[in-house]
Amino acid sequence: MKKLIILVLTMCATTLFAQNNIWEDASYIAKNKLPGRATSYSYKSANDALSGDREISRMISLNGTWKFNFVERSEDRPLDFYKQDVSGWDDIEVPSNWEMEGYGTPIYVNAGYPFRPQLPAEAQKDPIAWYQENYDVPEGLSRQELYRRFYADVASKNVPTPPVITRENPVGSYVRTFTIPKDWNDKKIILHFGGISSAMFVYVNEQKVGYSQGSRLPAEFDITEFVKTGENKVAVQVFRWCDGSYLEDQDHWRMSGIHREVMVMAQPKVAIEDFFVRTRLDANYQDALLQIRPTITRGAEVDTKDWTLEAELYCPQNNKLLEEPITKDVNAIIYEGYPQRDNVYFGLLEEKITSPELWSAEKPTLYTVVLTLKDAEGNAVEARSAKIGFRKTETKNGQLYVNGKSIKLYGVNRHDHDHKRGKSVTREDMENDVLLMKRFNFNAVRTSHYPNDSYFYDMCDKYGVYVLDEANIETHGLMGYLTNQSEWHMAFQDRVVRMVERDKNHPSIIGWSLGNESGTGPNHAAAAGWVRDFDPTRFIHYEGAQGQPEHPDYTAYGSEEFRSKGRTANPTDPYYVDVISRMYANLEDLEALANSPYISRPIVECEYAHAMGNSLGNFQEYWDLMHSYPNLIGGFIWDWIDQGILTTDENGKEFYAYGGDFGDKPNDNNFCINGVIASDRTPKPQTWEAKYVMQPVKITAVDLEKGLVRMLSRFSFANLNEYKVSWTLSEDATQIQSGILHGLSLNPEASTVVEIPFKDFSTKANAEYWLRISIQLKEDKNWAKAGHELAKQQFKLPIETEAPAKEMVFDNISFNDTEDQIVVSGKDFTMGIGKKVV
Numbered sequence: 001m002k003k004l005i006i007l008v009l010t011m012c013a014t015t016l017f018a019q020n021n022i023w024e025d026a027s028y029i030a031k032n033k034l035p036g037r038a039t040s041y042s043y044k045s046a047n048d049a050l051s052g053d054r055e056i057s058r059m060i061s062l063n064g065t066w067k068f069n070f071v072e073r074s075e076d077r078p079l080d081f082y083k084q085d086v087s088g089w090d091d092i093e094v095p096s097n098w099e100m101e102g103y104g105t106p107i108y109v110n111a112g113y114p115f116r117p118q119l120p121a122e123a124q125k126d127p128i129a130w131y132q133e134n135y136d137v138p139e140g141l142s143r144q145e146l147y148r149r150f151y152a153d154v155a156s157k158n159v160p161t162p163p164v165i166t167r168e169n170p171v172g173s174y175v176r177t178f179t180i181p182k183d184w185n186d187k188k189i190i191l192h193f194g195g196i197s198s199a200m201f202v203y204v205n206e207q208k209v210g211y212s213q214g215s216r217l218p219a220e221f222d223i224t225e226f227v228k229t230g231e232n233k234v235a236v237q238v239f240r241w242c243d244g245s246y247l248e249d250q251d252h253w254r255m256s257g258i259h260r261e262v263m264v265m266a267q268p269k270v271a272i273e274d275f276f277v278r279t280r281l282d283a284n285y286q287d288a289l290l291q292i293r294p295t296i297t298r299g300a301e302v303d304t305k306d307w308t309l310e311a312e313l314y315c316p317q318n319n320k321l322l323e324e325p326i327t328k329d330v331n332a333i334i335y336e337g338y339p340q341r342d343n344v345y346f347g348l349l350e351e352k353i354t355s356p357e358l359w360s361a362e363k364p365t366l367y368t369v370v371l372t373l374k375d376a377e378g379n380a381v382e383a384r385s386a387k388i389g390f391r392k393t394e395t396k397n398g399q400l401y402v403n404g405k406s407i408k409l410y411g412v413n414r415h416d417h418d419h420k421r422g423k424s425v426t427r428e429d430m431e432n433d434v435l436l437m438k439r440f441n442f443n444a445v446r447t448s449h450y451p452n453d454s455y456f457y458d459m460c461d462k463y464g465v466y467v468l469d470e471a472n473i474e475t476h477g478l479m480g481y482l483t484n485q486s487e488w489h490m491a492f493q494d495r496v497v498r499m500v501e502r503d504k505n506h507p508s509i510i511g512w513s514l515g516n517e518s519g520t521g522p523n524h525a526a527a528a529g530w531v532r533d534f535d536p537t538r539f540i541h542y543e544g545a546q547g548q549p550e551h552p553d554y555t556a557y558g559s560e561e562f563r564s565k566g567r568t569a570n571p572t573d574p575y576y577v578d579v580i581s582r583m584y585a586n587l588e589d590l591e592a593l594a595n596s597p598y599i600s601r602p603i604v605e606c607e608y609a610h611a612m613g614n615s616l617g618n619f620q621e622y623w624d625l626m627h628s629y630p631n632l633i634g635g636f637i638w639d640w641i642d643q644g645i646l647t648t649d650e651n652g653k654e655f656y657a658y659g660g661d662f663g664d665k666p667n668d669n670n671f672c673i674n675g676v677i678a679s680d681r682t683p684k685p686q687t688w689e690a691k692y693v694m695q696p697v698k699i700t701a702v703d704l705e706k707g708l709v710r711m712l713s714r715f716s717f718a719n720l721n722e723y724k725v726s727w728t729l730s731e732d733a734t735q736i737q738s739g740i741l742h743g744l745s746l747n748p749e750a751s752t753v754v755e756i757p758f759k760d761f762s763t764k765a766n767a768e769y770w771l772r773i774s775i776q777l778k779e780d781k782n783w784a785k786a787g788h789e790l791a792k793q794q795f796k797l798p799i800e801t802e803a804p805a806k807e808m809v810f811d812n813i814s815f816n817d818t819e820d821q822i823v824v825s826g827k828d829f830t831m832g833i834g835k836k837v838v
Contacts, residue, residue: 022211023199023242026163026487029494032210034190034220036501037274037295039454040384042267046372049383050314058187058266062234066176066258068092070103074239077171082203082235086175094174094262095194097255097422104170104240106422106645107254108659110668111476111517114254115167115241116160127154160477163243170240172257177233178264187266188299189227191234193219194260194453197423199242203235213244215259216450216472217498223264247491249476250449250516252415252423252672253643259424260453269299270307270330272371272384277505278346278537279356281392285404287354288390291347292326294371296333304330306376311349314368316357321367326351330373343533358403359389359507361443362717364464366507387461389507395539395578398631400602402466402510405716405748408626409466409634410694411444412437412676413607416452419646419656419679427455432681433640434459438783440676440687441694441790446606446636449474449516451499460508463783467508468541468606468636471496471527473515480519480544492523493530500531511579513606514542520574528576539578543606548572553598571598579633583607587618587625594629605635612674616686619693627714637690643672644679695791697775704797707756709773713746720746723790724776729758731767769797 022028041057043049048056067089071077078084092101099106107114123130131137131150141149180189191202191209199213204226212219226232240256267273274295279288292311298304307330313321326349338344357365367390372383394401401407414433416425430453437445445465447456450472460467472495475482482488496514503509512531514524520542528540547554547570555562555570562570573580580593580603593603609619616637626632644656656679659667673679676687696715702708713720725744729737737758746752756771763769775791777784816823821832 023239024163024165026243026491029491030212032221033212036498038505039502040386043383045380046370046383049370049385050368052385060264062178062262063094065091066094066174069173072168072170074169074171078173081173083206094258095260095424096257097259097424098172098257099255100422105662105664107664108667108672110251110671113160113249113477114666115165162246165241172238174236177231179231180227180229182229184266185229188269189224190265191221191223192263192265196238196258197256198245199239201237205232213242214495215248247473247475250474255423268382270302270304271297271382272373273297277369277388279390288356290351290353292349293346294333296330308374310372312370316365356390359391360402360717361464361466366461386505391507393510393538395602398600398602400633407716409444410442411446411634411636412442412640413446413448413636413638414640417641417643419644430456431459434463434465435783437465438463440691446470457503457506457508461506465508466510468511468513469503469509470513471499471515473518475518480521483519483521483523489523493527496527500535511539511541518544520545525576541579541581542577543581543583545574545577546570548574579604581606587621591625594632602633603631604633607638608635609637610674611637611676611686616689619689623693637676639675641675641677642679697791699773699793701795702753704795707758708753710751710753711746712751713748715748717748720744724778726774727756728772730770763799763801765801767801769799771795771797
């Protein structure tokens with residue numbers, strides 16, 4: 001308790017005397033930043049929008065070379081750089097992390113703010129020993145008393161002090177020019193940053209535009225009044241740390257800069273600013289109601305009388321599905337009335353769709369919605385599009401359902417990481433990650449612990465991966481302190497709302513996560529309340545939401561009773577989450593949760609099977625248990641990729657660096673090397689183990705002498721007849737028979753006994769005979785070629801072929817021990833063993 005009091009008093013005192021820096025003010029999170037909205041691009045025509053090719057949209061990429069200045073201390077930053085001649089500055093590629101371009105130091109920390117006051121360098125290795133050497137500490141103290149005194153004398157002075165940054169704060173200043181074309185003269189111009197870490201001030205043509213923080217979501221600014229036709233200049237000043245960094249204490253490399261794409265976009269003065277698409281399936285999951293809620297913005301000078309908004313739906317082959325477009329009067333959208341009671345009706349545009357192909361991870365069928373804004377004469381003013389999927393997610397009966405089928409999440413946690421580019425990943429990296437997940441039988445990903453670039457979700461939509469989309473909130477180093485502070489409410493809400501607003505149209509996203517390891521409190525509950533009302537079509541997840549104090553059997557966290565009960569101490573979790581989420585529960589605790597009479601919600605392990613080193617040894621046991629209980633809906637391995645950084649030592653030899661290799665302090669050493677794939681995205685042994693355990697068909701022996709095996713389908717939607725089932729019979733390593741089981745039908749979640757029709761064969765002495773069964777793709781998929789193996793099993797046939805043992809006679813064996821070697825000789829051989837170590 002004393003430790004907690006010291007921590008809280010220190011933070012409160014620091015807050016009272018905080019500097020007046022905007023980037024150290026929890027109540028100041030943005031200036032002139034546009035609201036969050038779904039990712040889309042403005043096109044001139046419906047056909048252009050249907051193509052989805054953003055290169056022909058009203059967009060200009062600002063990726064590439066920028067001028068760059070770097071300082072280690074914010075006090076040394078150039079204050080009026082946006083007015084200066086910067087031709088003498090360095091060049092830097094955008095997007096990138098400046099630490100990967102030779103500026104500043106990458107820092108790897110699992111948990112704990114690297115910008116908090118630090119212990120002296122000599123104390124880092126063994127703080128307690130250093131304390132005993134440098135302070136007047138009585139001998140014979142108990143370990144508990146020693147730690148108490150260390151905290152009071154030293155560590156309490158090194159606690160985080162939100163919202164103040166108590167470390168030198170590096171700043172990067174960026175400048176480049178861009179050209180506005182003449183046909184954008186009458187357009188609204190928006191400057192878009194996909195992601196900056198951690199806070200930035202934006203200037204255009206030497207004028208202040210705005211401010212933003214929040215490292216993992218877009219920041220957009222209306223720069224119409226600041227730009228002109230022809231050449232323009234944009235300048236950005238990025239701070240490595242800000243008050244928002246207290247919400248970003250995730251287990252990964254702490255890096256900085258403009259790390260996602262930058263672009264300038266144009267749209268008409270009357271525009272489709274945003275839209276939200278829902279697909280409501282009927283009770284039989286057969287027909288659907290397509291509902292669209294658009295947001296139309298317009299300049300005050302434009303009369304939109306008789307303007308219309310049209311919606312078209314296109315099948316996967318890009319053929320129109322509607323006899324007539326869904327049409328709505330634009331003024332009816334702009335001047336929509338909101339009722340005094342009840343809620344506004346969602347579907348401003350809607351149409352019943354008969355028997356659409358449904359979207360799932362197994363069968364990710366995508367349709368395209370195209371919205372076209374037309375003026376009073378019927379001319380297209382603007383068009384936008386989105387890929388959508390007809391999909392319904394439900395949590396009921398303690399299970400997770402997609403389109404009426406109970407599913408398991410064979411998931412993994414993923415950080416943005418590249419061994420050469422750090423946290424700035426390319427579109428190719430994102431696509432490769434999703435393809436690898438599919439090929440190794442993962443069907444789900446948690447965006448730990450922040451929203452990814454929107455292109456990543458496009459790939460999950462396209463290839464079929466369920467997504468648990470997670471807000472950029474982790475206060476690990478402060479535990480649950482900030483979620484219980486009202487002055488941080490706006491920052492929590494902003495990060496959750498902007499994530500949901502941007503990603504709301506992706507069918508792959510089946511759940512929203514409110515963050516990671518940040519305690520629980522009213523700021524999380526408030527964010528959950530907004531999400532539940534805004535988007536009731538997805539479940540809400542947050543592992544930190546544990547324990548419900550109002551429950552009669554509640555046990556206070558950290559109490560002796562709580563510690564004795566372990567992970568099952570509290571009977572239920574707060575009302576605002578739809579799933580019971582735990583981390584690293586062992587098999588005993590997980591089974592206890594599954595059997596709890598209090599729990600009626602699905603149970604997920606949001607982190608488990610820590611994949612560091614020679615790991616995943618008991619992965620099969622986890623999944624045997626999960627398949628035994630319908631309410632255990634799966635989990636997400638920690639984590640996807642080793643976060644090693646390719647580095648060269650003083651001898652020019654390449655190696656993968658981890659925490660501390662750059663002199664970064666504090667650091668958590670090699671704890672970032674815990675992926676199921678290597679830093680360069682090559683598979684590791686645990687990758688193959690995960691694929692085998694998670695394979696969609698389980699094959700077990702029934703009577704191998706007769707060739708009988710049982711096949712159990714773990715598919716939720718696919719029939720086994722959609723895949724190729726083949727077998728081989730081998731004598732040792734030589735194949736002697738093979739075949740294909742044509743037309744083998746097996747419904748999802750069903751099982752059957754199958755006879756493998758191998759013929760009688762003669763056996764050899766001392767040979768082993770192996771039956772191998774393989775489930776493969778029959779034809780090419782967009783994520784793998786025909787012949788790709790999804791499942792396999794190998795059985796040793798129970799055939800005795802051992803030859804009689806021969807008696808071995810060893811005659812005339814001699815042994816000679818010399819100074820240099822030991823020599824053994826016999827008939828037709830001599831062998832020497834040297835004694836010297838080479």
